[in-house]
Amino acid sequence: MGTVENPVKTLTDLDEVQCNAVKTLLEETGAVHFRGFNVLTIDEFEEVAEALLGDLAAYKGGDAPRKAERGLVYNASGPDRTRAVRAHNELSYAPWHPGTLLFGCSIVAAEGGATTVFDGSRVYSILPPAVCDDFTERGITYIQHLPHAAGDPSGIKSWPETFETEDRDQVIEHCQEQYTSAKWTPIGLLTTNRTPGTIEVGADQRPAWFNQAHIWRKDPATVPDVTDMDRWESWIGYGATFGDGTEIPEEHMRQVAEALAACEVPVQWEAGDLLLVDNRAAMHGRKPYSGERQVFVAFA
Incomplete structure (x- = not known):
């Protein structure tokens, strides 16, 4: 297979069959990890986020000290790199919560920094009734x-x-x-x-x-x-x-x-990766890290 000239464009121009395939994967698994599309800049991330999510939403009512990098694209690295971010569904405590999240990594941490994903149905299944x-x-x-x-x-x-x-x-x-x-x-x-x-x-x-x-x-x-x-x-x-x-x-x-510890799946980032998460079906968190780390997130 030849090299794709603009792999980012591949994600922004998905056809109906490809969109349905992504939707099915997300519905069945709760999260889809994209690798090899080289989404490295905030411009590219915003473009892909709008293509995959549609209209983006603000982080209004959120408790995390999250800042907007531009428009409705937020920083997802977190303020304290030495502590883990525990499993959560985004804004599950608020009257409104996003249905879907998109994370994108442009700079990988020197050590640690994996985004963790937890299948909510599996958590439910292993908890005592x-x-x-x-x-x-x-x-x-x-x-x-x-x-x-x-x-x-x-x-x-x-x-x-x-x-x-x-x-x-x-x-x-x-x-x-x-x-x-x-x-x-x-x-x-x-x-x-x-x-x-x-x-x-x-x-x-x-x-x-x-x-x-x-x-x-x-x-x-x-x-x-x-x-x-x-x-x-x-x-x-x-x-x-x-x-x-x-x-x-x-x-x-x-x-x-x-139960959460038993269900944790760490996603080890490579620069340019994306992670699409069904916020209702899956929880997410973050491992501690060292060095510079840049991860964007958008909500819909």
């Missing part, structure tokens, strides 16, 4: 109290950073319409959002784990009375309970951590 039943039947309530200004000692993003505007009226109107509850407090914006803990995915409607309670849940030993919403008015930070407001057992979280 009692844990799955609790999360399916009771759901999750995510609690966030966002400070008024950036640079809070807690490290939590401010509400203007989170919602990408300083217009209080616009933010509270959005939150009161979209979240389960929202109110201003003397120290910030306090919201709750009740979501499913599991969902059905794929054409076969298979059950899948879909939450990040293991990241947001607080240890009662360090944050007492996590279920007391009156107390939350004086705390800045994030928390998670069952949807009925009761504490999520520590033993559940231990079993979830074990």
Whole structure:
């Protein structure tokens, strides 16, 4: 086979058969890894993202300190390279979450830095039925109290950073319409959002784990009375309970951590690679790394 003159163009000009093949692979597996297309610049990534995803979406309401590199293309390397990013479905705690993500690597880390992928249906299948039943039947309530200004000692993003505007009226109107509850407090914006803990995915409607309670849940030993919403008015930070407001057992979280570890698949990057992820069917994370690493992400 001869060398393709412009391999990036191959991805931006997929025909109907090729698009359907990608869609089928994504639906069946939750993630598709593209290699050999040399998508190296932000211009190329943006072009391919728009071709594969369609209209791109903003990271509005997100908790991660993610910045836009340009337009709706964001940096996905993360602020702390020494720590792993734990498994999560993007924006699973918010009223809206993207259906599909596209990652692209232009600079590979000197060491580490793999993006990790977790099949949500496999996670569900190996968890004890009692844990799955609790999360399916009771759901999750995510609690966030966002400070008024950036640079809070807690490290939590401010509400203007989170919602990408300083217009209080616009933010509270959005939150009161979209979240389960929202109110201003003397120290910030306090919201709750009740979501499913599991969902059905794929054409076969298979059950899948879909939450990040293991990241947001607080240890009662360090944050007492996590279920007391009156107390939350004086705390800045994030928390998670069952949807009925009761504490999520520590033993559940231990079993979830074990299931996630068993299902982790690391994607070792090469410069120019892309990773397409069904955000509902698969979770993702990141290994610690050293050296410079540049990974873009777009949402739809």
